[in-house]
Amino acid sequence: MHRRIRHWSSQGFIYYLSIVDETALRAAVKPAAPLRNDTLLSAELIAMDLKNLLRDPATNTITGTPSATTSLLTACRDMQNMPMQAQWAEPGEQSGLYNRATCFEFHQLLVSTLLRFGKALDGYAAAKSFEDLLQSAKEVNRSGTLLWYIGYLRILENHLKVLHTNKLLNLPVNTPQHLETFFTFTGFARTKKTEVIPRLTNEVDGGADDAGNSDEGGGEGVNDCGNEAGTNEDQEFCVIADKAVSSDNHDLYTAFLEWICLQVDCFQAA
Structure with a gap:
């Protein structure tokens, strides 16, 4: 896991996600009927918020910006009263958590989770004591579990399709200038x-x-x-x-x- 997230291409993927324009993203997202279909992620985000685990331990601020998860968490709570749908993705169906109010908050959550996952793996690899190892392992588990939830539910598919359709994604390429930009951004x-x-x-x-x-x-x-x-x-x-x-x-x-x-x-x- 450490080699993968630290690979130059992974850092490039993260960098290109980080520069997605908020205005362009919100304009591209179409309204959707509310559905109770991403309940695993919804429950995980609510639980993490109650435990104050959505805060970045390095800055003690909410992931991304001080109000980055407000609308997304509201959508998670509202989902508890939505009509129940199948847990896993059906072709073409949109997540009940994904709309114009939540799209950029979800995007920030995705980027910050990838960054936290990579830095937690860095900390695990560099641990000099059992206490450091244990703390890093806990953070790897927290950020990795959240990334796993995100990776296998509708909301990520919906989000990436919007980004791709509106040409907001780039494939990483390897040049000295690109590598320096990627590595400087992630700080891995x-x-x-x-x-x-x-x-x-x-x-x-x-x-x-x-x-x-x-x-x-x-x-x-x-x-x-x-x-x-x-x-x-x-x-x-x-x-x-x-x-x-x-x-x-x-x-x-x-x-x-x-x-x-x-x-x-x-x-x-x-």
Whole structure:
């Protein structure tokens, strides 16, 4: 989990989510009939709010902005009285939690949860005492569980489809300038290893090129995405990226959804 969230592409996904324009997002979200269909996330957010766990421990402020979850939490409470629907997603159905009032609050919650998850894993890896390890493990569990709830319910699918349809998503690319922007934004612990990642060139061949980095080249020992053979996080990104850039509509909705679900596949297994 730590390697995945700290991978350059993960930090790029998070960065591009962070720069989504609030006005454009709210304008793109259409009204929907209230349905009681994302009750798992609803119950989890209410429970976390009661325990004061939606506050960022570093700043002691509500996630995102001081009022970032007000409308979303109200929608969670209102959902208790909505008509009951199936727990898991039906094709085309919109979440009862997702509307113009809640869309940007949910977006901020998604970004901040990803950041907290990554920083908690950094803390776990760097723990110098049992007490530090225990505290970090608790935060990994809290943020990871919330991210897992988000990743497998309607609201995330609804949200990413809106972002994709309105061209508010970008696929991460690897250049020194992009990497510095990604790493600076997330503040995750940086690896000492040189980052070796493909450039995506869908204008040319519909997929990732075969370039290695300037030190290693693209020869023996490098896989077809231009990375050292056996580096699983690189290969995972290649699969996601290649499907997106070779699809008819440059399908970033699926790319972002698969990437988020990949971060919490260990939670899904548990």
